[in-house]
Amino acid sequence: MDLSYYPGCTLKTIAKGLEDSAIASMNALGIRLVELERWNCCGTVYSLAEDDLAHHLAPVRNLIRVKEQGGDRVGTLCSFCYHTLKRANLLVRNDGEKRKTLNDFMEEEIDYNGEVEVVHLLEVLRDEVGWDAIAGKVKVPLHGLKVAPYYGCTLLRPQEVAIDQVERPTIMQKLMEAIGAEAVDFPYATECCGSFQTVGNPDFITQRAWEILSSAMRRGAEAIVLTCPLCHFNLSQRQPELAQKYSDFHGMPVFYFTQLLAISLGIGPEVCHFELSSGEPLSLLKSKKLVS
Amino acid sequence: MEDFITRKALIIGGGVAGIQAALDIADAGYEVILVERTPSIGGHVLQYSEVFPTLDCPQCIMTPKMVEAGQHANIRLLTYSEVESVSGKIGNFTVRIRRKASYVDWDKCNGCGLCQLKCATTAPSEFERWLPFGRRKAIYIPFGQAVPNKPVIDRDACRYFTKGKCQLCQLVCPVKAIDFEQRDTFTEVNVGAIIVATGFELYAKESISEIAEDPDVLDGIQFERILCPSGPTDGEVVRPSDGKVPKEVAFLSCVGSRDPEHGVPYCSRVCCMYLAKQAMLYKHAVPDGQAYIFYMDTRSTGKGYEEFIQRAVEEDGVLYLRGRVSKVFRDGDKLKVWGADTLSGKRVELSCDLVVLGMAMVPDPAGKDLMRILGVDTDIYGFIAEAHPKLRPLESSVPGIYVAGTAQGPKDIPDSVAQGSGAASKALTLFSRKEPVLEKR
Numbered sequence: 001m002d003l004s005y006y007p008g009c010t011l012k013t014i015a016k017g018l019e020d021s022a023i024a025s026m027n028a029l030g031i032r033l034v035e036l037e038r039w040n041c042c043g044t045v046y047s048l049a050e051d052d053l054a055h056h057l058a059p060v061r062n063l064i065r066v067k068e069q070g071g072d073r074v075g076t077l078c079s080f081c082y083h084t085l086k087r088a089n090l091l092v093r094n095d096g097e098k099r100k101t102l103n104d105f106m107e108e109e110i111d112y113n114g115e116v117e118v119v120h121l122l123e124v125l126r127d128e129v130g131w132d133a134i135a136g137k138v139k140v141p142l143h144g145l146k147v148a149p150y151y152g153c154t155l156l157r158p159q160e161v162a163i164d165q166v167e168r169p170t171i172m173q174k175l176m177e178a179i180g181a182e183a184v185d186f187p188y189a190t191e192c193c194g195s196f197q198t199v200g201n202p203d204f205i206t207q208r209a210w211e212i213l214s215s216a217m218r219r220g221a222e223a224i225v226l227t228c229p230l231c232h233f234n235l236s237q238r239q240p241e242l243a244q245k246y247s248d249f250h251g252m253p254v255f256y257f258t259q260l261l262a263i264s265l266g267i268g269p270e271v272c273h274f275e276l277s278s279g280e281p282l283s284l285l286k287s288k289k290l291v292s
Numbered sequence: 293m294e295d296f297i298t299r300k301a302l303i304i305g306g307g308v309a310g311i312q313a314a315l316d317i318a319d320a321g322y323e324v325i326l327v328e329r330t331p332s333i334g335g336h337v338l339q340y341s342e343v344f345p346t347l348d349c350p351q352c353i354m355t356p357k358m359v360e361a362g363q364h365a366n367i368r369l370l371t372y373s374e375v376e377s378v379s380g381k382i383g384n385f386t387v388r389i390r391r392k393a394s395y396v397d398w399d400k401c402n403g404c405g406l407c408q409l410k411c412a413t414t415a416p417s418e419f420e421r422w423l424p425f426g427r428r429k430a431i432y433i434p435f436g437q438a439v440p441n442k443p444v445i446d447r448d449a450c451r452y453f454t455k456g457k458c459q460l461c462q463l464v465c466p467v468k469a470i471d472f473e474q475r476d477t478f479t480e481v482n483v484g485a486i487i488v489a490t491g492f493e494l495y496a497k498e499s500i501s502e503i504a505e506d507p508d509v510l511d512g513i514q515f516e517r518i519l520c521p522s523g524p525t526d527g528e529v530v531r532p533s534d535g536k537v538p539k540e541v542a543f544l545s546c547v548g549s550r551d552p553e554h555g556v557p558y559c560s561r562v563c564c565m566y567l568a569k570q571a572m573l574y575k576h577a578v579p580d581g582q583a584y585i586f587y588m589d590t591r592s593t594g595k596g597y598e599e600f601i602q603r604a605v606e607e608d609g610v611l612y613l614r615g616r617v618s619k620v621f622r623d624g625d626k627l628k629v630w631g632a633d634t635l636s637g638k639r640v641e642l643s644c645d646l647v648v649l650g651m652a653m654v655p656d657p658a659g660k661d662l663m664r665i666l667g668v669d670t671d672i673y674g675f676i677a678e679a680h681p682k683l684r685p686l687e688s689s690v691p692g693i694y695v696a697g698t699a700q701g702p703k704d705i706p707d708s709v710a711q712g713s714g715a716a717s718k719a720l721t722l723f724s725r726k727e728p729v730l731e732k733r
Contacts, residue, residue, distance in 0.1 A: 167502050168502050187619070187621035187622075187623070187628070218623075218624075
């Protein structure tokens, strides 16, 4: 099966490991991710201003690309891309007046009326591949790995774009269990990482990262697993400062869900680009004898 | 003129509203059949510690009424019974009642309690709101002041019914009242009027999924039991997880109430008051403890109610935080409570030992089938719809069937009692006539 796939900017740069491990894993599970042609920035943040339609042009243009190329569905990996595409799509579907304004403005494009379905790869894994089928393909069960699923905000909020139960999601826990890891539930799983405050207020992010990581540590987690490149950045890149500030903190690896999936499916760690992560994820996997 | 009225009343539900209605009709000289689903009359009121705003003891104010209802010459008490079917119309209803098997011959039983003393199997007690303290036996009288003071056997817990042997209670019973062969029986009564007083339940705290499993997150009635001097902890305020005295307690208002997203949109009317009262009683029991109440706004619209809230704040130092709670989670020995104080505009994080949820009041789910049997209209939440929301608040949509207490909507004890008396007077008005007159106004 082919799935039209929208990567977004970070997956081509600092989150290369998310993209490559996703493509390789999905291949192993029988789904070919076909990169959308001529995609552009997703818009990053969904604008909440009532009259700020210009901000929705970027995501809607991507959806137009999907329609233009004959697709009715697009898969996303990054939480931000998922969020802006999904929400802009709902706006087009539900608000006729704004739909018309957007279409009129983009007169060079074909008309778009919300025909495309936006899905996150986790949803595809749950609804189309299925946990049992994934478990059946696992070659290296991640036994002994205690990992805390961290969802952040944009996969779950607001309710109309949530890929799972908003208050108590289990989708990543189910995936982790399917690939043999032990999922650790912790109270900060759906708290915000601080998001783009990382640009102007890095101290605040350091504080958030500490609250999130230390909470997972107290519940016995050895690593974090997540979907979002920005959460990944905030939770992993602040770790050197945390190690300086808290003497008992010795780093905590942060994985993308597709990296752990790829490892469990027996795909070499090369596709995971662990060299782009701090917190020594590879050492943890080696210590558990999950990679050689 | 021929007489078309059967001058007897059926009252369904033996809580404070139903008991009041029964006593009023019986005192007027008419026969009353009082049907109660559980083994004893008394209702929720009897579970409370002390009641607002006077802080009198509900056991002290309720038991005389219960005993009177149990002994009144005009009241026939059918506890552990449920209405099966109803036919007929105003003035002449025929009602079939299932008397559930208690496996104890209540005519022989003298209520000595030896059976429950000797029974070796325990189960969570409904009266103690399934708290880990105060489990009951498989053969049990639900609580000390029960009327009638007769035991029933819980088939799901009883060793004889589940494993085929034991029968210890039968062995020790001095009057040979235990009867494992007993079956449900049916009785049919003719009545002229029916009063429905089936009461409320609390919105299940399990519906607030992220915190439901924690033993130290209690609903309002559970904390009433812990505060109650005659409760399972003898009034010692301790928390279920480890039996320690909680030093910081957070009370959360409007959990499920006024929350169309997660619960029901309406206000449950009593939570502001009982949470203030519980915080006050907690402070009386643990003077060095701190009580926090998160609230949206306090609704204290009864007589003496606002003064009561002020007393909680001024005399007992209860700390009110205007804002809602977003999350409660366990952090080691403590429960972390995240909320907002919208008056100072700050986020609040508390480390508490115990959290009490002021859950929304909903109609008792056990009454759902009954409404269908009676043919009375309910609103979308299951509360009985009145014939007219302002001018006929005591009548249901079916002539001759009246409503009292929280079956009609959330209300406090005084309002329930008033409505019980009101519904009784409606029935008595009917009994004073030769034939039913349908009210048009």
